[in-house]
Amino acid sequence: MDLYGSKERFDIFPEEPSGRGDRSLGDTRRESALSSEKVQCPQEVGYDLEKEVAELAKMYGLDEDREKELELLGGHLEKVESRWSPAHTEKAGSQDSIYNISKSSSSVRDSSQSTKQQGLPDEASQGENQSKARADDEAESSIWSRGGLSSGGVSDEWNSQAVSEEEEEEEEEEAEAADVFCSTCKIPIRAFDKLFGDHKDHEVAQLPSAVESEKEEIHKNMCKLEEQIAQMENVASHLEEIFITVEENFGRQEQNFEVHYNDAVQVLAQKYEEQLEALGEEKRQKLEALYEQLVSCGKHLDTCKELTDETQELFLENDKAEFMKVKSFNCPKFLKQEVDLELSTLPDFEERVIDVSEVEQLMNSINAIPAPCAPVINPQAPNAATGTSLRVCWGLFSDDTVECYQLCYQPVSNERHSDGQAEHTLKVKETYCTITDLLPNTQYEFWVSALNASGISPPSERAVYVTAPSPPTIKNKKIRSCENAALVCWESRDINPVDSYTVELSKLTDEENDDFITESIVGIPNCEVLIHLQPTQKYHICVRAQNLGGSSERSEPVLIHTTGTCFYLNEDTAHPLLAILDDGFTISCDELENPECDLPVYDNSFTRCIAILGSLIPFPGKHYWEVEVTEDTEYRIGVAFENTPRHGHLGANNSSWCMRHIITPSRHKYEFLHSGMTPDIRITVPPRRIGILLDYENCRLSFFNADIAQHLHTFNSHFQHYVHPCFALETPGILRIHTGITTPPWTALP
């Protein structure tokens, strides 16, 4: 057997250490030892907890209630602590460092330094760094577990693992030249030991591979820990929220109790007062009655005495006559008087019932539901409305019990007196409601009351919501475009103004005609927008109107090909004798003079030259279009500024440039007119289809015989303003205008 070349042989061993059972056994032993150790220092732990609680309280900004919270939390945490105590395999001496870490981990988690402090996973770190990091992580996990938040299993395992590694390290120092790793004993050993020592029958792995697998394991655990940290942070923030909610609920309940008990106390006090007063009154009456009786009794006594005295005196009287006289008068009369010896007043008081029913009711009402407070209606959430529906939301300030809500609305109108604006009322269970069948772009006023068995709340404030606008209508015939842009205009279908418009573009590809929006232009204040596009593409363009409530449905889309320049003829500029045929691009003139001479003349129309202007997109670059002509028609075609004089001839002024065809008896004559001047040019083949290239960038306007790609003439002019195509007929005939044509390459010529 090859004793020294044992490497190869070790390679066949599984990489994962298999002695897991032994290890966990050892761990348990160790744990129990440590937990007993732990029992010896409950005070320290308690101290730490208090500190921690203080820290927590600070974190949650609960300083004012700190003492109370501390008490509460302290008690709670002690319980938690005792529950988690097995997880605590820390030595008592390391508690302080744990505390420090908990501080740093909560306050400086995000700073870069914290990596070092916390010893967050760093794969490349050396042995001692690793062990330090491990210890730190242990500490951290235990911190979190102490908060009662961690799942005990992981940290448990982790701690025990850490412990076992500490052991390893200790032993590693002893074994100086360890080169293999005994999976069974979890220690590095010398290869020699494998063969002859204690580890003879143990499974071994090569040290580097063992380290690798161990590192991997550590890394995994690191990841788990990080996950847990994130989880814990989440939980912590959740708890924070709960803290606040508890506080709020407490306050509300407290207030509620205070109100109701105060009521009860007041009622009781009042009752007491009332009863006492009634009692006193009775006493007074009784005493008065008794006193009167006493007085009358006394009087009677006096009278009796007097009569007795008189009688005695009478006895002593010697005068028989006198005696008889007197005696006969007083005594019998007095004796006839009945003496009232009945006791009219009883010493007993009336039986009084102490009536606490009212209080009882009050007391009951503390637990029973009060009538709710007025709900709070939310302002309109943006983009939640459609053209015909609104979603209204509201809420309650208090914890009132509400069975349902009563939602009322009516359209907002400026005329107050209009009774037609009916008020609608709905009963709603939820704190929101979607109202349908509304008018687009209209304001509605909403208010809501809450109802329960005890009654109805006052109505909320009134909130004004507005429905989304109707989709606008794109003016199909007024679209102007060229290779790089399009000018789209539309009209709103609503009477009320809208806030803005959004234009949505979708580029159509050949493969799939899916309408996915490739671009949106938002916040367009007017009913017109210039959109930059890419050449030789197809676009679907639609418009939405936008107000506070949301956006309308899309308008009908329009299709734009950016193959060439498209313009339309501006009918307002047409001379009265010039007619535009149905296709919109053929102009004709039947007669040069109108016999009736009563043609309507618009402000903007040509009066002298039988002409019309096109509306070209105001966009730099190149624009190309073609005009089909017949050989026997005289015409002027070219470009002109928008404000070119309407009473003059095209080409006769400095605001128009045109090619003119004149038929002379001998030949076709062509002029290229600007400011009334033309070069002397002879063209041997009369063009039937004239190509016109307007090139703003190169400051030129060129004319071509498009059928044979022949250049005829070029004006070189720096156009100060945007120009428009112009067309004029000088003899009866027709001109056919072709737009949307790709600029032919041969136009690059002159």
Add this chain to the structure above:
Amino acid sequence: MALKQISSNKCFEGFQKVFEHDSAELKCKMKFGIYLPPKAETGKCPVLYWLSGLTCTEQNFITKAAFQQAAAQHGLIVVAPDTSPRGCNIEGEDESWDFGTGAGFYVDATEDPWKTNYRMYSYIKDELPKLINANFPTDPERMSIFGHSMGGHGALILALKNPGKYKSVSAFAPICNPIQCQWGKKALGGYLGPDASKWEAYDATQLVKSYSGARLDILIDQGKDDQFLSAGQLLPDNFIAACTERKIPVVFRLQQASCFCLIFGSVQQAVKRMSVGGQACSHCGPVPGHLRRRVRSDTSCRRMGHQGVRHPPDSAALHH
């Protein structure tokens, strides 16, 4: 066919060179000017042939026309040959300025003593293009021709007699109808003999009347106050009338120039015409029947972006 470089000058990032070679056609040493644009260093370029007028050598155009910038910009090789054989020691060749040396009239002479050497038509049509294509990075399928006065006449007849050979043809104050004018009668009579019917083979106006083949697009510039126009040497109207009748597309521009001279801008326009006419269609290959094809929706043709080069209308007069 060996070329001997006479001169070479850097010019607008390209080179203006002059070469000398032994001409098989003319049986003498001939010089020609050639401008090689910067683009010629990396790729094949179309060739534009310039035919000069009476008395000129290859030097006139090189030094006076100032075409090089436009040629550089558009990537054109411009070849300017001499106007006649030289040093052939033919009796009477130097007697007059409008016959013999410097007045080859771009015909193949049939009369003695001229018929051996004075074969300028064949020289321009075959020998020179072969030489140029063999020695320079040219695109043989793309060549155009233009000229002035007698050279204009040469350009017109070469284009009319070889439909499809040239992508475009332009002429400045050309002799349009030599059989009707003094210069033409003298030269054609001298080179071809007294039989006037033979002259018609070298007369643009006559050639147009029987022209059939590839569509031509002819541009003619003419100075309004040209003394030879009024002297009846050039007769463009005859040519225009013939073209109108035959529906050959011509744009004839009567310019406000004061004399029989070249308008600088016109040369440049002619150069540009060539460049577009030649280059734009390179993708489609040569198609007889169209000197210039309309190429739609071919972006690469459009991408070339020809910037208009503007110069003051400085008249750079060449000799006739």
